[in-house]
Amino acid sequence: MSSLKGYNTLDCQILNKDNQPLEPDYLKRYCCVYCHYILRQALQIECGDRICKGCIPLRLFNCPLCGDEIDPEKPNQFFSDRSCQKDVLGFTVLCKCQEKFKIGEWELHSEICEEIQKVTPKPAVANVLPQDVAQLENGLKQTQTELSEQKKQVNRCTKKLESLEKEVRQLRLLTDEVRRGVAAYGIAPSPGSSSRTAADGEPAVNSRVLDQIRETVTQLVSDIEQQKGTLRQLNTSVDHFTQTFPRMETVLEELNLKIEILEVKSTSGVYIWKVNDLARRAREARIGRTVSLYSPPFYTSPHGYRLCLRAYLFGDGSGKGTHISLFIVVMKSEYDDLLAWPFQHKVTLTLINQDHPLTPERSTTHRFIPNADSSSFKKPVDTFNVASGFPEFAPLSVITDQAFCHNDTLYFRIKLETPEAVTGPDELKD
Incomplete structure (x- = not known):
């Protein structure tokens, strides 16, 4: 259950x-x-x-x-x-x-x-232990296996349904033919009569043949009812699997997202965010279904500031409808009491040109130094601070530009440079 x-x-x-x-x-x-x-x-x-x-x-x-x-x-x-x-x-x-x-x-x-x-x-992600990640990975594999088996079962049920429907049609045709044959011979003779001759000169019909025909008709009708019962059971099975698919796929997405977040791929101040399935995501942003996307969180150092990226694929503010908007979000973490505030790292945001990933001038890059008076860079009180960045980061045309979009995927890169005046628990010396 x-x-x-x-x-x-x-x-x-x-x-x-x-x-x-x-x-x-x-x-x-x-x-x-x-x-x-x-x-x-x-x-x-x-x-x-x-x-x-x-x-x-x-x-x-x-x-x-x-x-x-x-x-x-x-x-x-x-x-x-x-x-x-x-x-x-x-x-x-x-x-x-x-x-x-x-x-x-x-x-x-x-x-x-x-x-x-x-x-x-929600509880801090960084508190999750490696065994929790392994447990989620095992859950993901199990869910993928179950989903695959269910899809195979639906295919088998569908083929069986088609076969049974064909068989039922054939049985019905045969039953109709037999019934027409019985009707043509009329009613069987009374017991003790071995044969009869039709009034209009039709050949005599042995009562034993008529009895066999009636038995065949009865058996065929019984077979059809059994087939109908089997069809109902298979239809119920197909309905069950069909209803289960959307939730199973949602569970897969949830597990993938949680694993991606729990792994926390970067603690160096440099993070690359892969945004795949771009055409669908851009379409959903355009119609207002999913306006923005969040990256998994990352850290400036193992015990440093926690941040994430937020992208609007159909723009936000002054860039709405014309540009991709890209922002950084300072997030609450368990190490905030050990860090210097406000957040002062120099921020460099880049949309990577995949044709020339090692040539920075071919990519789209914007930089800024955080405003110390902005609430976006104060010590977080809630899970997320207000996002800050570039409403007009890159024109929407990059979504269809093959230089930036390979295999329906964009790559955003963020680099955070530590000012000399800022120290944290990872920079302190004994």
């Missing part, structure tokens, strides 16, 4: 297809009776109420709404509510940061949304 509860949208707004907020009374019909969140993998209980698949208790329980006693171990207590699930997956979430996402995409975004982090801060 899945352990996932409903979609916890906090106090974000749920929008309908016309981007209008759903009324609370209307939204209640899409809430789980157990966890009270938006239904995930909605099931209808025998009593008529709805529950998340992952919320079903293991033992006898009473429906929280109507009080009916439900035994999960008995058959036909829960039924897949595909109509409800389809409605839920069509919901749009207006996040606290005012960006819009489909409900499955919002769940991933919520992990890094600075506005949500203010309400429900």
Whole structure:
């Protein structure tokens, strides 16, 4: 049984297809009776109420709404509510940061949304031990294997369905032919009569032949009913796997993101951020579905400042609709009390020309020295400080420029140079 509860949208707004907020009374019909969140993998209980698949208790329980006693171990207590699930997956979430996402995409975004982090801060990533990374990697491999097996099972079910449907059609045609033959001979003779002659001169028909034909028809009808039952079972199996795919793929994305964050690839003050699947991400930015992207966090030194990059692939502020916007974000870390504030490292941001990656002048580069009076570079109080950088970092044309975009991928590079006056725990000498 899945352990996932409903979609916890906090106090974000749920929008309908016309981007209008759903009324609370209307939204209640899409809430789980157990966890009270938006239904995930909605099931209808025998009593008529709805529950998340992952919320079903293991033992006898009473429906929280109507009080009916439900035994999960008995058959036909829960039924897949595909109509409800389809409605839920069509919901749009207006996040606290005012960006819009489909409900499955919002769940991933919520992990890094600075506005949500203010309400429900996450534990510091750097506290995670290497064995946690290994555990996530094993989980990712297991999920990938399960997803692959499920896809194979769907293919097998689909082929079996096609074969059975063809067989049923053939059986029906044969049954019709036999029935027409029986109708042509008329009713069988009474017991003790060995044959009959049709009034219109048709040849005599042995009653034994008629009995065999009737038995064949009965058997064929029985076979068809059995095939229908098998078809229903396979359809149920295919429906189950089809509903499971989106969530499995979302779990894969979540695990990939967590592993990438936990590994913290750079503690040297130089970090390269690979942005792949660029065409899809740019399209989603253009239509307002996923306006910005965050890089995994990185450090200036093993115990230094923690930062990340934030990119708007359809621009932000003065660059909206014309440029890619690129910013740095100072993040809260467990070493902040040991560091000098405000943050004063010189920042160099580069979009790498992949045709000439070792020729800096061919790339797009911008530099700045942090403003000591800006709140963006003060000691963080929340998970993220306000982003700071370049609204007009690079023209949108670079997305289709083959010099910068290879294999649907861009590479951003950040270099942080430590001022001589700044020291931290990694620079202190005994």
